[in-house]
Amino acid sequence: MATLTQWQILRTLTKRNQGTNEILEKLHQKGITLTLRSVQRNLGTLSGEFPIISDHKNPAGWKWSDSAELFALPTMDSTTALTLRLSEQYLAEMLPRTCVRALQPYVAHAHKLLDEISETGVGWWPRRVARISRQQHLISPTINDHVLDEVFQAVLEGKQLEVSYRSIGDESSTKRKLHPLGLVFDSEIIYLVATVWDYPDFRQFALHRISDAKKLDQPAKCNDTFCLDKYIAEGNFDFPRQQGQIRIRLLANKWLARHLEERKLAEDQIISKRSGGFLVEASVIETAQLKWWLLGLGTQVEVLEPESLRQSISTTIEGLHNIYNPKDRK
Template sequence: MGAKHDTLFRTLAMLHIIPKEPRYKATSTIHAALEEQGFKVSLRTVQRDLNAMTPHLPLRCLEGDGERRWSLSTSFTDSTLGLDAPTALTLVLAHEYLSGLLPQIAVDQISSQFKAAQQYLNAIPSNHYSGWANRVKAIPNGKTLIPAQIKDGIWEAVSEAALEEYAIEVTYLSRKHNEPKNYTLHPQAIVVRHSVSYLLATVKDYDDILQFALHRIQTVERSDKDFIPLKGFDLTDYIEQGGFSYRQSSGPVVLKARVKAEIAWLLSETPLSEDQSLKPEDDGRFQLTATVPDDQETLWWIQGYGAAIDVQEPQKWREHIHQQAREVLGLIS
């Protein structure tokens, strides 16, 4: 590890060792605490580090009895470390975006970082950043629903079980049966999809992955049964193979369609696939060709644009869209 990395990690460690006012710690005490954490440096190096930190951080130093004692201002929070204007703006955007997707309890766990970013921007003495809140917004693509409400303690308990790999006993409100059921679950992963968070888990000693919506979990506690990992499970493969996308078939399909100019413009900037092609036609439309998943999600996206996308292939998609149109017309008549 390079000298710069050593100094960085040592500085971060010292910030956790130095108490906040009115408490103080002597330089020798800080040095001893660093040695206990594995930092092999001299007392002189620690003193030099503290002197170098003072101009940049709210450090307070008292001198007396032949030794310096140190504390941090009560207003200090390590959430402000490393912040600059672009980073703060990025955090504000992330907060706005994630607040519409993640459960509130998950957003609250990192609220101090978001608050520090807002305070940083508010404190910048420059007219360039006045009114920043009215000039920075994050808008998710498509209609977003309010995140499903998760009972207190469920998110923390389930995420801890998934990360630390232990079995849990849950009471789950089954949507199919509309009544609570008790399960022994072996958590394999957590997925946030749109406005719902899911626990992917196996039940008892079975190998099938099942999806459990966190807002339907009524109670959860650690199980005394041994955790059973699912050999070969890969979350990315699970998702790509249609775990959440209502696959019609396991393989992809080639989408061919005639699209209006505004759709072609959109897709030229944000393509449907790596192999996408758009060719202009004489009537102002574009011929679109792209390899896409054979799933309901892609089909719903196409249907959302109505007559702006005229699907030619796959034939089953074209027939489905036309059938949907006939049903809509039937409702009107």
């Protein structure tokens, strides 16, 4: 039985004679690091199992014999294996379970291939890249496996969905018929965006609050105007406080100004030096997320405008002061 590396060697061969140096170069391009002697030794071994022939020159050239029948070789190369490996690590939760199960043999094959070339660039790449979150780590809520399967399949097939859902402020669940529009993965939380019954407004449902779900046979009602990317870009997952944008003006310290030069609030952001710090101006959507971010910056920033946001921040700070300094309460 040929090894994964030997399959890769066979895949470089054609019915045109190729020198071992050419074969070695093709393998290097695939991220497979072997010596010339190793390639020659493997080709010699493979010639006893497959219809490949040498021209017996020094160094030898190799090709498939003219009489060799066409058959399919495993087509996974190291780049494909790396893609599958990282997809398993970072994308598996976004795929329907049926797709994940169908991919398992290929993922297992990818692991074996990368293990064989673990000391090459492609082989060690999964150990040298990582994604982190700077948010406070919270334990992920548990999602019922049956619910997950039913919801994903309903989205995949465009079917209606009957769920038992408990809103965050409620003590018990209620039955609802949903028309799924899409799934959004926000850190550790999965949200289903859908319309309810015959109402036109778009709603968000956290999957961990669904206690039961059943995919129905009836097709979900399509909304031709709905675009999931646009829905997210409009700030609907940041808890918008009003429609449209505001022009925000902040007085920031040097560190925050440098940070916002690297990671802008908006494309039209302007930063200018001012007495006491740096003036930051940008057009943003006013959301609860924006307010939480500003409060988290503490004394590094002062909200100058709009006045409504400044007053909201001030009221929250006053409330915090009363909590932490009860003796100062009026």
